Amino acid sequence: MLTLFFDFARRFARNRAALVGLFLVLVVVGVAIAAPWWFPRNPLRIVGRPEIWPFMSPRYPLGTDSLGRDIAAMIAHGARTTLLIGLCASLTATIIGITVGATAAYVGGWVDELLMRLTELFQTIPNLIFVLTIVSILGQKIEYVTIAVGVVTWTPIARLTRAEFMSLRDREFVQACRAMGMGSLWIMFGEILPNALPPVIVLSSLVVAGAVLFESAVAFLGLGDPNVTSWGQLIGDGRTLIRSSWYICAVPGLAIMLTVLALNLVGDGLNDALNPKLRDR
Amino acid sequence: MIMGSKAGPAPILSIEDLQVSLFTRRGVLPAVDGLSLTVSAGETLAIVGESGCGKSLTALAIMRLLPNPPAKIVGGAVRFMGRDLAALSEREMQRVRGKDISMIFQDPMTSLNPVVAVGDQLIEAIRRHNDVSRHEARDRAIELLRQVRIPDAERRFNDYPHQMSGGMSQRVMIAMAIACGPKLLIADEPTTALDVTIQAQIIELMKELQSSSDMGLIIITHDLGVVAEVADRVAVMYAGRKVEEAPVEALFERPLHRYTRGLLGATPSAQRRRGSRLVEITGNVPALSDLPQGCAFQNRCPDVLDRCRAERPQLAPLLPHRSAACFAAEKELSRDAAAIGA
Numbered sequence: 359m360l361t362l363f364f365d366f367a368r369r370f371a372r373n374r375a376a377l378v379g380l381f382l383v384l385v386v387v388g389v390a391i392a393a394p395w396w397f398p399r400n401p402l403r404i405v406g407r408p409e410i411w412p413f414m415s416p417r418y419p420l421g422t423d424s425l426g427r428d429i430a431a432m433i434a435h436g437a438r439t440t441l442l443i444g445l446c447a448s449l450t451a452t453i454i455g456i457t458v459g460a461t462a463a464y465v466g467g468w469v470d471e472l473l474m475r476l477t478e479l480f481q482t483i484p485n486l487i488f489v490l491t492i493v494s495i496l497g498q499k500i501e502y503v504t505i506a507v508g509v510v511t512w513t514p515i516a517r518l519t520r521a522e523f524m525s526l527r528d529r530e531f532v533q534a535c536r537a538m539g540m541g542s543l544w545i546m547f548g549e550i551l552p553n554a555l556p557p558v559i560v561l562s563s564l565v566v567a568g569a570v571l572f573e574s575a576v577a578f579l580g581l582g583d584p585n586v587t588s589w590g591q592l593i594g595d596g597r598t599l600i601r602s603s604w605y606i607c608a609v610p611g612l613a614i615m616l617t618v619l620a621l622n623l624v625g626d627g628l629n630d631a632l633n634p635k636l637r638d639r
Numbered sequence: 640m641i642m643g644s645k646a647g648p649a650p651i652l653s654i655e656d657l658q659v660s661l662f663t664r665r666g667v668l669p670a671v672d673g674l675s676l677t678v679s680a681g682e683t684l685a686i687v688g689e690s691g692c693g694k695s696l697t698a699l700a701i702m703r704l705l706p707n708p709p710a711k712i713v714g715g716a717v718r719f720m721g722r723d724l725a726a727l728s729e730r731e732m733q734r735v736r737g738k739d740i741s742m743i744f745q746d747p748m749t750s751l752n753p754v755v756a757v758g759d760q761l762i763e764a765i766r767r768h769n770d771v772s773r774h775e776a777r778d779r780a781i782e783l784l785r786q787v788r789i790p791d792a793e794r795r796f797n798d799y800p801h802q803m804s805g806g807m808s809q810r811v812m813i814a815m816a817i818a819c820g821p822k823l824l825i826a827d828e829p830t831t832a833l834d835v836t837i838q839a840q841i842i843e844l845m846k847e848l849q850s851s852s853d854m855g856l857i858i859i860t861h862d863l864g865v866v867a868e869v870a871d872r873v874a875v876m877y878a879g880r881k882v883e884e885a886p887v888e889a890l891f892e893r894p895l896h897r898y899t900r901g902l903l904g905a906t907p908s909a910q911r912r913r914g915s916r917l918v919e920i921t922g923n924v925p926a927l928s929d930l931p932q933g934c935a936f937q938n939r940c941p942d943v944l945d946r947c948r949a950e951r952p953q954l955a956p957l958l959p960h961r962s963a964a965c966f967a968a969e970k971e972l973s974r975d976a977a978a979i980g981a
Binding site for chain 1: 702704730733734735736737738741742744745746749750751752753754755763764767768812815
């Protein structure tokens with residue numbers, strides 16, 4: 359098991375960009391974890407004069423926004439929200455996607471037809487509109503945003519899982535498992551899934567990046583949770599001042615950009631490390 | 640045996656008039672047609688035939704693992720230790736698979752889960768049907784690996800299938816198959832994917848395991864060398880039907896059905912006179928979708944009679960202990976009998 363992990367780490371590390379991505383992701387995660395100690399007070403509190411530019415005041419290294427709130431504190435606390443929503447939404451999407459895709463491929467027949475038509479139905483609905491609809495129906499809470507983002511992003515995972523299962527389902531080892539008296543559920547999730555997982559993990563890591571963007575868009579449009587700070591919300595609040603104090607939008611914008619880029623790089627690295635076809639190159 | 644030939648020990652498996660059809664776009668094809676077989680404890684039955692004659696479908700039908708669609712059992716019964724397997728629920732059937740009847744497949748390299756260490760796969764197989772702790776299962780698994788002659792079993796235990804050779808993998812497959820002490824083992828071309836020296840070792844191993852546990856063994860193969868090595872009885876199949884069944888020595892000594900003769904003629908052997916050529920069976924197996932009227936072998940048969948084209952020969956006990964479905968053989972035997980009588 360340990361040697362497998364070292365193997366994996368070695369292949370991952372061969373991709374330099376992925377290492378940079380991993381470093382950035384770790385920085386963001388570190389900031390998110392450290393936020394309550396670093397900025398112990400509520401980041402939404404007004405702490406000083408509004409519109410202090412970054413690097414002008416040592417107390418507010420990233421400046422203050424239009425209300426006089428500390429941007430650095432909001433970025434740090436916002437990282438928690440953004441990452442949490444990204445991870446939970448990706449997890450939701452992966453669970454739904456794997457369940458739907460695996461069931462469709464393994465059971466086949468009309469179940470497959472039904473589930474795939476359902477998947478297509480979800481794919482045809484414009485994602486952002488769908489998220490906004492769900493959030494406005496359920497309410498502006500962080501849990502609902504997470505669920506909404508998860509519900510719109512599971513479709514590619516379902517299709518990928520289905521394709522993987524289709525090719526694995528007819529392999530001889532599955533037949534051998536059935537000949538050993540294993541039940542369908544065990545075979546699906548205990549035997550086939552571990553084989554199908556690598557590409558699904560890669561896609562899930564990319565879905566985290568997508569979810570971060572969705573959350574930002576929702577918050578930008580003012581439909582995020584008003585009691586929790588997030589990067590998108592910060593941009594949304596700053597957009598009226600974009601001509602004069604553009605840094606209010608630019609700082610969280612940069613944070614989003616770097617995080618999404620880093621997640622994508624990590625996804626690529628995982629692909630290199632987990633894809634058996636690229637293994638010995 | 641006082642009871643006479645027919646009554647040996649009661650058969651553990653008896654297949655009666657099994658019919659498996661393939662439901663395809665070209666219509667319903669009879670892939671296995673009226674097959675009857677029995678296997679007793681400790682006995683080895685070989686099912687022989689060319690590709691596509693229904694051997695593997697028969698095995699899958701016993702296990703109720705036919706790929707549906709297209710294949711489906713449309714008639715007959717499979718009785719195992721007196722129970723009709725067709726009447727069991729899927730859940731009950733799962734308890735039979737792997738515990739009472741287990742199966743070994745053709746290609747060991749693809750029959751093991753590539754992402755699970757072989758030891759863990761063995762543990763899974765053991766714990767599926769036995770209520771034992773992981774620790775106990777582990778001890779049992781290592782013991783099984785030793786039993787199938789895997790050197791350095793404890794270290795091999797953590798290997799992944801890709802780290803093993805074909806012969807090793809097949810040994811692991813056998814270990815998994817016998818993990819729960821099955822009463823019947825079905826081996827579907829267990830040595831086809833292995834090279835010759837390994838084949839001999841695997842065959843030897845299977846014989847040994849069988850004699851120590853008294854399980855019934857069905858070996859499906861097209862390799863007559865394997866048949867001669869292990870089988871007690873042989874059933875020859877052609878185009879979905881059993882065309883001949885005989886004890887192994889009798890079959891090799893005097894094959895009755897012309898198809899069996901063809902098979903033996905096409906097999907190289909050390910005893911054969913140098914320079915004598917292997918005789919091929921001309922033509923191909925007819926497609927199931929256009930089986931001729933009469934005998935399915937008529938177009939390839941060297942001794943075809945008019946009768947063979949008109950009606951289909953039924954399986955008949957032509958000699959003691961053995962039966963064949965062949966008019967030419969019937970005629971030949973009656974001529975022999977007449978010669979003796981005269």
